Amino acid sequence: HWALTVRDFAWARLGLAVIYGYQGRSDEAEAALQLLSGQAETRIEALDWLTRLYISQQKPAAALAAVEQVAKTSPRNYLRQHVLATLAVIDNRKDLAVQVHQRLLTAARYSMYDTADNMLNFARALLEQAKDQEPKGRAETMRRLDTFLTTIKKRFHPASYEHDRLVVDARIAMLEGKTKEALQLLEYSEQLSLEKHLSPASML
16 A cells, blocks of 8 residues: 555656646756656656657757667657657767667568658668768768668659658768759759649649
């Protein structure tokens, strides 16, 4: 009975911390959530709410630190891993972004998240990683990227993600110093995007 009371008390404090957050009492919410993230009963939920709080405050590094802790304990939770990947990109943690997007591909297979866009997120992460690498490492990453883009083409009809694919192709061209080709690809991508939005089928 005592254990139940202690557990209920912890959850009540979590509820109060969430209310503080909604009321704009950020300092009180953060202090309470930090405390609750150290308790086994409320650790996961407190870290989830801390992540949300830091995102709302536009503190990507703090949000990343919080979600990184919770993502380790739930590697198969797609949404948490997705938040982790997004924050890793925002916080310029490029190697981490590649690792997490790779895990997301595995987690998404045979699920509703198994999409061309999800696969392109991994391609974008590889591109960002390549930017900071030495020539040898970059060449290896670009070969990996080329192979991966071929895999996407085999799995999904190119027309279903053509606009986004062209943007990725343009970024590859820019990285290779082919500025004119990159601009042409971006112009074509923009044209396709406008046609898609203005087509009769898209208005139905």
